[in-house]
Amino acid sequence: MLLSLFLINSSGEVIIEKSWKTEHTRRVCDLFWQEVLKVSSPEELAPLLHFPKFDIAHIYTCGIFLVSTVRNTLQSTSALELLHRLVDTFVDYFGEFNEHAIKENFVTVYEIIEEVLDHGFPFTVNIASLKELVPPPSLLSRMIGSVTGSSLSRKDMSEWNSHKRVSWRNPNIRYAHNEIFIDIIEEVSAILDSKGHCIHSGISGNIVVNCRLSGMPELSLHLNDSSLAKHSFVHPCVRYGRFIREGVVSFVPPDGVFQLLKYELWKAPYVPITLEPQYSVDKERKRGRLQLTLDIRGCGGKPCEEITVSIPFRNTMNVTNLNVTRGTVRYDSQLELCKWNLVNVDSARTLALTAELSSNQDKCLLPMSISCILVDFRIVGLALSNLSVHQLTVLNESYKPYKGLRRITKSGTYEIRPY
């Protein structure tokens, strides 16, 4: 599938090189870099590129390009998905993913690549299994290594790993306190027009589980919405059949934090925050006033933890007399960006921002000089879709774990059209 893999930093320097085909050397990277230089920012580059002799799939995260040449496969996303999985693995191992982390742990990076990919085909991608083969670096092991030269004793791969019934879980995990935490995190994306009407909205939700349970527990999670299966992607540990038939999520969890379920709802029942811009312009259209009215509604009595409204301007405007009824506001003339920060706002409040604008250019069409207004917010204790857990039962183990549930609503791409 992959024929070679390169990690390139944002200045075009190759940090990690692995090739499964002799002809795919780092000359590939030079060609790739020429493409990068053609676009204004790395995100603008199409993820799949075609060259006369090979095809390239690449992703860009945290200042690093993961570039791979690929065979003419039947499924073009598998390469991209694999690269994402690699990044996830690195984050899991090193706690972060950036140029420094890679250089710091380059030997481990090579070892991971070696295990995850065999001859370019995915071999051991599962992080739980991988950790048996390549132990994550720790300060202790590094110190011992630098003194004695050998690492902490490596044991043979345990039996469970080879008998792949439940490849994602080591049955020998033991905890003094058995706990399981479930987070329902919903990201609301919306496009609102200038009158506060919703043009498009959607909820993309995640159920993230932090599992700290001993042994091989068998969990079943009953949700209040049993039709969720129609809108979900689930972790491979979930029994697909039962989920589709009964809407019950039954699974043997991996250890630690993992994403159990991801769901998409087309229309949000309501949008928690609306923003209405109003303009008044003088006759010559050179000066004007902007008034933003922010409405928070229907958050189920829960306060908004933080709200950030970003108003980007165009066409070099002079912004003066910035006033808000609450929170802090700043105008960054370099970025031409106005930021309004609010913390802990109760629901059912109306807040406002006013500003005076003027332009020293010939023509100034006031509404047009504002780009799309973006809002970021976070409400704890609320799931916008009203999804909740009815029941969580643990089978197969005798203990009674501590169970925690948390619901958070966040903003996804939440934008307000200024006109």
Add this chain to the structure above:
Amino acid sequence: MATSVNNSFSSAFSDAQYFESGMIRSEEIRRQLDSSSLRDKLEAMKRIIALISLGKDASLFFPDVVKNVASSSIELKKLVYLYLEHYADSYPDLALLSVNAFQKDLTDSNQSIRALALRVLSSIRVETILQVVVWAIKKCVRDSSPYVRRASAFAMIKAHEMDSSVADDLLTSFEILLNDHSTSVIGAALLAWRQIFPQRYELLHPHFRKICRLLVDMDEWSQVTCLQILMFYAREHFPMPKHFHVELDQLRERSSNETLQSESIDKVFSSKDEKEDEIDEDLLLLLKESEYLFLSRNSAVVLSAVSLFFHLAPYEMFLEKTIEPLLRLLSFSSDIQFVVLEFIFVIASLEPNSFVPYISCFFLSERDSQPIREWKLRIMKALVLRASVASLEPCISSLMMELRYYLQREESAIAHSITEIVGIIGERNSSWSFLCVQVLSKVASHSTSHTVVSKAMSVLRHLIQMQPTQHAGMVQYLCCHLMENNNVMASTAKAHIIWLVGEYHELLPLKMSVELFRIFCTLFVNESNQVKLQTMNLGAKLLAFFSKEIQDRKEAVARKTEYYDFCRLLFAYIVKVAKYDSDYDVRDEARLFEVLLLNEDHPSLAKLTMDILSTKKPTSSLWRHEESLFVAKKEWRERGPVLGSFTHLFDGKVESDNNTFLPDWSSVTKCKKLRMEETYDSKKQSQRSEIVLDRKSLSTQGFYESSSSNTEEYSSEEQSSTISESEEESEEEDLVSDSSNEQQSSSKEVDNLVMDVEQARSSNDPLSRISNDNLVETFQDLGIEEFSEKTSKTKKESNQVDLVFELSNSTFEPAGKDSLPVKMNKCWKRLVNGWNCGGIEIDYYVSRHPSVYGLDVCIVCLRMRNTNTYPVSNIQLVPSKASEESEQEQLPELLSSEEAFSLKENEVKEVAIHVKLKGRPDQLYLDLECSLGKFPVCFRFTVGEILRPEVFNVSEFEKRKSLMSGMLQMESRIYVPETTKRRKDDKVVEEFLHATILSIANVAPVNNNSATGKQQGRESTLYYSARIRGNEKLVLITLKLSFQGEADHILLLLNSEDIVIGSNLLHFLKRQIEVAIHDL
């Protein structure tokens, strides 16, 4: 505080230093590698790996690194392996040094080390170790750990990539993997199938249903592979489901009333009796099982399932199942979104109505990157192009608002596609057209971006041109707007408006167009070229109009004459000015108009011009034009490239190889019986006959083309009974005895052997115990037929053995390249058939008689027969030119052959050639020259034939053997099947083994006087020795037979100074013995 300490502490031990330090001295690294301290070695390796990462050449350390391959530290080992994989192909000879370490690791008790050794061994791209790799694979497919078995599947792929001829050799190992119970192994095996045995569906038939059921339990990546394989499988073997294509009336029905397809889908799944004739049950099983995969969080799995449904499922089912998952995938990261949008684009252009309710998902967001914006717009365009008016109706106003917003944002990069969408909407329905015209005129009149304005105007002009009378008010508005703001507008927009006014001045108040003309005449000099041209146009049209009116003498002629004169004056003025313009287009047009309109001499010319100017301009349809450009056609589902393949994504740019196009549906259900999960025996039975059928059907498709005749040959042999086999044999014997030369040439051989045998009898070795029957068999093995006639009973037995060999051969090498099903224990092998060598049929055998040219030369006897109906002359064997050019030192060399000779029709002649061997069982390339032309001939020596016997006594043998311990010793176990044990005496087994070994390898038995005495309990040992022709390296073979209770096995020990040949020989012996003993 604590963290800062921590940080500085950790940076002291940081590995990042290896990247920065410029002080990389090679001596230093070498010293560290040689040091006894593990720490130093590790550090040196880290430095080297960092060097590779930095793009520097670290190959000069190769010899020093290879030394560390046998280290006991896994960490060091992994780094060394990493290095080896990187550089092994440039140092094949040095890489060979590491082979023994791998072989040792392959027997390690730790499964991860076994797997690692196999993986790295197979990753080293050195062709000479290929046989070792194959041997290791065969060993590892039977490993107790699924992890190692999985690794062996991957190793198969790598071995096959190095040399595709190993495929047949790996077939049995592959089948073992496919029968595995672990899903991770089956997944890997299927990957191997796709890489190594594509199209050989006969291997998959019995597993089809199992694979379908296990699909959910496999790991994500295997699911992707399986879905792709099964998609091709289904196309090849199932007929098209009845409702694969949507019927036209159905389509109409759906578009008229928006009842979603839920009931009809239920029908497919629930009422089975009704649907049975419409969709194959196995296909239904596949669809049902892959439906679960839409839940996967891996986008590659979901998209593979989508393309499977797209290409296989009945239309309704495909629609219901795929749309939601696709839209859900839009929340994934932007690069995956990019591919998903391409999927949606294809499906949306086939079935737009289903996507229209979700059109707001494709509205552009601030955070979308440029490629994603382009795709979203393309999808919107597809929807407005293809969706029905009724389904678009509810969302059209929000869509128009959205489009207007994009235009107001003044992004020139996307302006073109947006205005086009607006234009198409306007064209689709006349009631929407007003909305579009309004939006566009507002944008055109207010925007500051020239690109946006000109794009908007051209579409606006197009829309007005479609229905001028309805939009008369708009033309008027634009005209007024232009007069008011003419200094702020883009020149393209001005030009468009002027053209509109000129074209539709009849719809405006007369004064307005004349006034506009007047204004632009005053501004003429400072305007842009297009505006100048259009101003002249407007003037010409006005002139034409007024002169016509005056001539027709309609009402208010006086005023019109006034206007006419006014316009004529202005027109004459601008033409005069324009004649001296800097632009040649303007000058040309001015001159043209001057001649045509202002020419007093030819009024008829002016009249004609005026007629031409006032004709109605034809309108083109943007909608139809765009639709005809669309790539996605209805046929895509059946014929198009696989959705999501590179051929699809880089449409046109990738040369489309056939692998990305699905085959056509089969006309009938194929091989249904084979997919039944029956008991093992009956399954095998039916499988075999089906293989024959399948291959025959495939033989025309190219893959089997080269060997199609061979496979047919196999099929007949496989099916024929023992009796017919022996008949065939006797026929052959007749033929043999017919040839008179035969006896002469083989008599020497006979003498030689008889001597051997007598010698053996006089001494007290195992050979003396060999029964008469077996001796005969041995002779027969060597091709001496007359002996076999002695006892018919033995003959029958040996025939059975023959058959076994044949069968084994055909299973191991079903697509053998240069030989027909070879009778291993008969000496004559078919080298070429008459039909591909100018009618000359050649059989050959490798003689064991020593050559006069030296020890490294062996004699090959050839028997040529002219099958033509005419004589052939000047026959001669010469070394092939191609092999001379390649100058490979290890290829065998032809030393001498006979003079040219001629053959009459059906004449048989035997010749002997002397071949110098170079220590490798490689192919010998020859050309057969004769009066008919030149034909390439090539034969391959088996590893047993490149040996020459070397006689030792036991003590000497043991001494030599002890010198070649460790890395030069290899071992293998052969298990004696229960049935054989029960029927046969141990002695018989032993004697049989002895005969087998002598027949398959040219080795000398060691006189083992004391062996019989040493025989403890039920154990005995056989010794053989030989040297490899060419490099004179020693090969010692020890066979330990132990018959103790249940665990009956033969231990095969092989000591060889040449590891590669040794492992090849070991593997070769083992295979032959296993086959032979199985049927004893």
